[in-house]
Amino acid sequence: MRRLADEIRRHDHLYYVLDRPEISDEQYDELFRELRELELARPDLVAPDSPTQRVGGAAVSTLPSVVHLAPMLSLESVTRPDEVGAFLSRAAGSTRASRGHVPSQLRLVAEPKLDGVSIEVVYDDGSLVRASTRGDGIHGEDVTANVKTIRAVPLRLRNAPCPVPRRLAVRGEVLMTKDAFRRLASHAAPGEATFANPRNAAAGSLRQLDPRVTASRRLNVLFYDVLASAGGTPLATHEAELDAMRAWGLPVSDEIEEVESLDGALAYHDAMEARREALPFEVDGVVLKLDETAARERLGTTARHPRWALAYKFAPREATTTVRDIIVQVGRTGTLTPVAVLDPVSIGGVTVGRATLHNADEISRKDVRVGDTVRVLRAGDVIPEIVARVPRAGEHRRQPFEMPERCPSCGARVRREGAFDRCPAGLSCRAQLASAIKHFGSRDALDIGGLGQQNAELLVDCGLVKDVADVLGLRESDLVRLERFAALSARNLVTAIERAKHTELARFLYALGIPGIGKTSARDLAAAFGDLDAIMHATEADLVREGMGPVAALSVATFFRERRNRAVVRECLARGLTLRGPTVRRAVGPLAGKTVVFTGALASMPRAEAEERVRALGGRTSSSVGPKVDLVVAGEDAGTKLARARELGIRTIDEGAFRALIGEESSHGQRRHRTRAR
16 A cells, blocks of 8 residues: 555656656556555555545535744735845845845846745645645645645655655645636536636635535645755755755746846846746746845845845736726627727736627626726737626616627627527628628738728728629729728739739638638648539538548538538639649658647747648647647747646657657757756
8 A cells, every 4th residue: 555655646746746647547547546445445554645535525614724834924026127126235235244245146046926825835754734825924724635635735745865854834836727727717607606817716726615626626736935844954045945845746836047136037027927828827927036045044024024035026917997888799700799898998008998708698797787897807919808897885887788689780680609699691791791801811811911801891881892702803993992092002902812812722711711610620621632622512421531520520511502602612713713732632751640739939940830841741730739639849938738738648749859750850059948047
């Protein structure tokens, strides 16, 4: 039983901490079953830190309070570079007073400021005995049973090569990945309250009275401080503490670096903020800490903050504002999307005046109405969205918003399909036609410069374009009569159209806007069938045989069965459209039949070129990671896709291995490397 428990702990560490599993899930489950059977036979020998004791235990009515072994202080937060400089000056002044000189450099440890729930975990003789939330910094809530359900938290520490102190208290952050949060939110029932963000989800999950609920929430943890220790070897630097925690089996962030100047600290902050969206966890800034333990002791603490550490926050991505109206937009495929019109508010340096409400179910769940005060989130390039309503005492609210029964663009009666309302009018709906024209001329479709949304709407409104085929017949004489077109802009658009008439089959398939068919699926179709006529006459069974999923196959077959769609295709050809088939068809190679996903930046070639290499070797590419993906190629700053691949057990390789796989030697001189100072 001891041997099995040790083996399972080793595999837990390899999987949850190092991301280097050595055995399959089935083999792991077999080890776990064997241990459980032995423990059922000999319950008197079950150890408290056995891997089988992670999940279980009865729910409690309340979480008891405990006293921390050492105060869990908060950090002083700043938002400006000059405030970081002032912190370093104060630290240098203290060092000068104690040593008699001003150091030319201060050695700092920089790490991401994790946006989760701070906890203290206590180990006695290497075994986990208690875990608690931060609380007020002195007292916290006992969440031991819940923390034991988090697979990344070792129930027993490894004692080599660095001996574990007799008593040890470490501080960490309980986190929920962005992917896990999205999955949790997507599984919420209509009308069920959901968490506003991953931090709230982690906090709510950690404080569950039933540990089995916590176990179902896929929490993670990263440790970053030794709070207290007794009976161990003193550690002279924070880097030594981090290395010791890694050796004991505690997960520590790979994003931690040493910096030695104000410029280095600011550069780390800016680099981390630039990578913020790619990180699997939410971070809201960086933390700067003096590395030397002796210097920390000299600086000391205030009643609330250590004087030797600082939080340098990122620009905010969330703000509070008022909903002035709710309008409904009609997309290219007929989906009706409610959009909140807001009092303009600055979020992260960008003025936001609108935010998506997704669909009727989302509005009902969040109960957002005109006149409400709301919290708005803006994350990277994602359309701003309303996180939650902010209740106000004594407010008089308006009636709940209801989706229209008829399309606001063409008046057709709206149909409910799953969670979405759709207009069934297709290209006879002005909004859908204008969006379809914009898509038809987009860069990845026919690449017609000058055919944006405004011009598309103008061409529809004036009656020049009644379907996408009409775009290919536009003449300068038609355009110069319109208000937005002068002779030069009309000539440029017609020239772009004539150039676009000679294109690839895959581009045209994508331009048609077949529901569910993106750039990659369009390329796969072109490679599988070779010409347009074969695709138009393919049955669902034919499409599935060529590797398409059943949903996509149904979509393609249904699209080309529609008489109006076939007429549009014939009209495009009649107006001079010529199509080139794929250069390589049914190629074979090391990636034949494989689906490959790229994540992060590639140093030696553009991603489009790398994807083309995959297709030339008989493989497919995808933009998302799922069970059908065979290989993930991770470039620099790889983010959530890499984490998801490891979670699913999908093979992952770096750029050098990919180049070797496709028959190129890795050129190390061309590759960029991100190194972590140790």
